[in-house]
Amino acid sequence: MSRDSFVAAKEAFEYCEKIVRHHAKSFYFCSHFLPYHKRIAMFAIYALCRTLDDIVDESAPENKLITHRLLDEWQEKLDILYSNKTVKEPILVAMRVVLDSYLVNKQHFLDLIAGVRMDLEPQPFKNFDELRLYCYRVAATVGLMASEVFGYSDASALPRAESLGIAMQLTNILRDVGEDLEIGRIYLPTDELNKFNYLESDLKAKRINKNFIALMKFQIQRAYSFYQEAELGIKLLSPDSRFTVLAASRLYGAILSKIESNNYDVFSRRASLSLSAKLLYLPNIWVTRQIKFA
Numbered sequence: 001m002s003r004d005s006f007v008a009a010k011e012a013f014e015y016c017e018k019i020v021r022h023h024a025k026s027f028y029f030c031s032h033f034l035p036y037h038k039r040i041a042m043f044a045i046y047a048l049c050r051t052l053d054d055i056v057d058e059s060a061p062e063n064k065l066i067t068h069r070l071l072d073e074w075q076e077k078l079d080i081l082y083s084n085k086t087v088k089e090p091i092l093v094a095m096r097v098v099l100d101s102y103l104v105n106k107q108h109f110l111d112l113i114a115g116v117r118m119d120l121e122p123q124p125f126k127n128f129d130e131l132r133l134y135c136y137r138v139a140a141t142v143g144l145m146a147s148e149v150f151g152y153s154d155a156s157a158l159p160r161a162e163s164l165g166i167a168m169q170l171t172n173i174l175r176d177v178g179e180d181l182e183i184g185r186i187y188l189p190t191d192e193l194n195k196f197n198y199l200e201s202d203l204k205a206k207r208i209n210k211n212f213i214a215l216m217k218f219q220i221q222r223a224y225s226f227y228q229e230a231e232l233g234i235k236l237l238s239p240d241s242r243f244t245v246l247a248a249s250r251l252y253g254a255i256l257s258k259i260e261s262n263n264y265d266v267f268s269r270r271a272s273l274s275l276s277a278k279l280l281y282l283p284n285i286w287v288t289r290q291i292k293f294a
Contacts, residue, residue, distance in 0.1 A: 012093035013040045016047035019091075023050050029278055030248040035240050041102060041149045044094035049112060049142050051091060056116045061184075064120050071113050082106045102148045108141040115141070125189045128222075132166065134187075139172075140165035150245065151238035160233020164245070167226035168252050174219055175255055178206065178267035192218065206267040216264045220256045227253045235292070243289045250285050251278055 020043050021028050027046065031039045052074060059067040081092050081099070098104065115137025125131040143165035147158060173180070173187040180187060181204065193200065196215040198207075227249055234242050234249075251273060258271035273281075 009093050009097045012090040013043060013097075015090035016040075016043040016094050019043075019047040019050055026251050026273070026278070027248060029275070030244050030251065033244045033247060037101075038149050038241065040094075041098045042146060044091065044098045045104065045142070045145050045149070047091050048095055048109070049145075052109070052113055053116050053138070056119045059120075067120055068117070071117060075110065075113060078106060078109055098149075104145050104148050108145050111137045112141045119185065122185050124186060127189050127191045131187060131189050135166045135169040136162065139169035147237075150241035152233075152236050153238075154236050157233040157236035160230050160236070163226045163233075164230035164249055167223050167230055167249070170219070170223040170226065171252055171255050174216065174223065174259060175266060175271050177203075179270075181206070181267075188215070188219070208263070208265060208267070213264050216259070216266070220259065223256055224253065243286065246289050247282070247285050250288075251281060254281060 017040070020031070024046060027042075031042055034042065052071070055070050055074070056067060059070075077087070077089070077092060081087055081095055084096075087093055087096055095104075115134055118134055118137070125134065140162040143161035143163075144158060147161040152158070177188070186200065186203065188203070190200075192215065193203070196211050196218070198209075198211040198215050202209070202212065231246065231249055234245055237245060254273055254277075255271050258273065259266060262269045262271055
């Protein structure tokens with residue numbers, strides 16, 4: 001990313017940074033360990049992904065047709081962006097500069113749009129395969145886009161990037177069980193609710209009993225396994241990006257530990273890490289990076 005390109009799009013990148021700072025505090029924190037040109041590229045990618053997600057999250061249920069139309073319009077804007085025609089929205093102006101330097105596949109954005117459309121017509125996920133597809137679309141795609149910015153030595157890093165996206169999305173789902181219920185969304189697979197004898201009616205009643213705790217332990221362990229899988233790919237990333245990815249993985253994964261320490265109460269307590277807590281994690285993450293991924 002050339003200096004001239006950045007100066008020309010400076011306001012656009014600042015606009016993207018504001019979105020990241022407001023909506024993605026953990027990622028914003030971790031991004032400061034990236035080289036400047038990679039950091040601002042990630043701000044642009046995240047801001048575009050967040051904008052697409054917010055179109056659905058901020059829409060009223062009765063406005064589904066309007067929301068679909070807005071997503072259609074963004075697909076058209078992506079066509080314009082990737083055809084090198086003139087763009088005006090700040091996010092797209094910044095993304096034009098990013099695409100001059102990094103091979104961010106347009107299909108990842110299209111897959112993400114397909115994923116957020118799934119939230120417009122929420123259906124129970126029958127099993128984890130269905131949930132995994134959703135997680136791939138709304139989160140693993142972001143990991144794949146980020147990989148092009150971070151840089152990697154071997155394509156085997158990409159499945160690991162998918163795993164990190166899935167791990168983070170599973171973390172979001174477990175953290176937000178209560179909040180999602182309020183807007184009529186249930187992401188826990190039906191067959192797993194049945195396996196632990198925890199009924200949808202129990203979930204809607206926000207019952208925390210031994211069955212719910214067993215269900216949550218199962219879900220948390222699976223998320224941890226995806227984090228472990230993802231970290232195997234960190235050594236394949238460019239050295240200047242490894243600490244950021246490791247920190248993002250460990251800090252986001254720590255939300256799962258917070259759920260555990262909250263006695264699995266995801267209905268009345270939101271698991272999160274304060275800035276001071278994140279800072280306390282850093283020395284250990286740095287040592288791990290030096291030993292395992294230097």
